Amino acid sequence: MTDPTRLHAHEMAALLRGGETTSRALTEAHLAAAERQNRALHAWLVIYRDEALAQADAADKRIAEARLAGASALARLHPMCGIPIGLKDLVSVKGGQATAGSAILKGYLAPFDSTVTARLREAGAVIIGKTNMDEFAMGSSTEHSAYGPTANPWDLTRVPGGSSGGSAAAVAAFHAPVAIGTDTGGSIRQPGSMCGVVGMKPTYGRVSRYGIVAFASSLDQIGPFGRDARDAAALLHAVSGHDPRDATSAPEPVPAELLSLPAGDDEAASYLKGRRIALPKEYFVAGIEAGVAARIREAVAAMESAGAKVEEVSLPHTEYGLATYYIIAPAEASSNLARFDGVRFGHSDRSSGEFIDDYLRTRGAGFGAEAKRRIMLGTYALSAGYYDAYYLKAQKVRTLIKGDFDAVWAAGFDAICAPTSPMTAFPLGAKLQDPVAMYLVDACTLPINMAGLPGMSIPAGLSDGLPVGLQIIGAPWSELSMLRLARAYEGITARAPWRALEPAELELTDDPTTPGPIERMARLTAASAGAGGQSERTQR
């Protein structure tokens, strides 16, 4: 058998059902890869070897019993049964850590399972560990993790994107075929794009957020990573659906067809015939890298050749998206993060003997630079005298941004295609001293969160050796159509040479002399201190 880590989850599922492999064998192979390469990648904050193997054995038992019970019992098993998976470290797993990338949650142990965790257990998935992330999902590079950055397997001197950079890097590095992330302004799609994997932010309300550490509650959504559309669809199916424990989860049916996207490339490609695709002109303006724009235009042209009808549209309020988002998201964050007060859980400093000072010390020491910046922005935007000028204004502009998208659906388009990020993965440290430059990385993804729409990023080739992501944006609850479109694009590009490439520097992570991202960042910090804080150089 070929290296099991190179299989897609749907291929693993077929082998498991046929008795040609076991979940234990698959899990062992993935654990070994993760353990061997994590020093140089730092995609994982914790790897659960013993627990994962126990879950794998339980999955093998379920599969064996189903096989004895007959074809219909086998068919009732979820495709995720026995499949190794990584969870972003803000998903509660009972008895395990959930740091959310923050020092303030160091040592915290979740007293209950999130709904996503419970549904994955029910499906029989094997949780092999928790992945690195920007603190409280605030960031676009995973450099804002209190536990150190993650490297991009395509170029170890570069970031994997963020905030779900650990999940994206782990899937790109074949440490797991699928992983869970969260997306508040692009935190699944953007690292998916930079690591060359599929990542989807479903419609707001599609996946229950019970047991997930909150960032901005009107924007946060949980979603899947995979190395193809079929795997992302199967994972989405496993975790979706109404949950009485999350009042914002919608009573919307989960389509069973998510589990039967076409296997054949030609059949998949036929979906494109007659589809109307909108290309928003505002997503191709200032700041977009030429290589990114070229790949996206080529991808759309390929869909057009396969029978899609592509028309340019305007989303006129796009330019206001960044400012609107950076008022609304920090405002909600400042409110959500008020709970970290050192009283019930998390870091607690009671050394002052005076309760206000205890709060100041606890929160001052527990939060990192970006979390503090957002708490400050949000508190200011909500404070007396500024509420109307900032927060209320932003909520009104949000209405206009959502209206732009509503007009596209009213005009009968099936989907919008755009770049996921205006740039490919950037060097570690390059944007760390300039928050506004970091915020611009998400300019093409955050309007979708404000409109509550589903969006996904799929690999669309390389620019200078780095992955480019094509973003597909859909109408509310249209995930199935979007995944069919993504699968169709896979079908028409199945024989493209870039499809066969593995992340260029993944092999280097097997070499014990290759520095890890934490070491690289320490060198950069030392170098920039030596150069008066101006250095943006990267070193190997």
Added chain:
Amino acid sequence: MASLTRADVEHVAFLARLGLTEEEMARLEGQLNHILDQYAVLQTLDTEHIPPTAQVIELANILREDVVQPSLSVDEALTNAPERSDTGHFVVPAILGGGGGA
């Protein structure tokens, strides 16, 4: 649009209960003003007759039967408490009298 003074930074940090170092306050003053400059673009839009959007789902008033459901035990709820009492409570800093300020 307003710009943030050092005194504003200190005031907002206190509202947010964030203890910041001198260096952090100085850096934040510059960074926050740079970010606030980006917000100015919103003032070019006339939104007088536009209703605000707080959230995007068409759900309202989600109700359930008022019946007891399983929840965490007291011990489970206290697992992560920085300080707990033998009687099953969180121990919190005194906020009235006996050394409590404000």
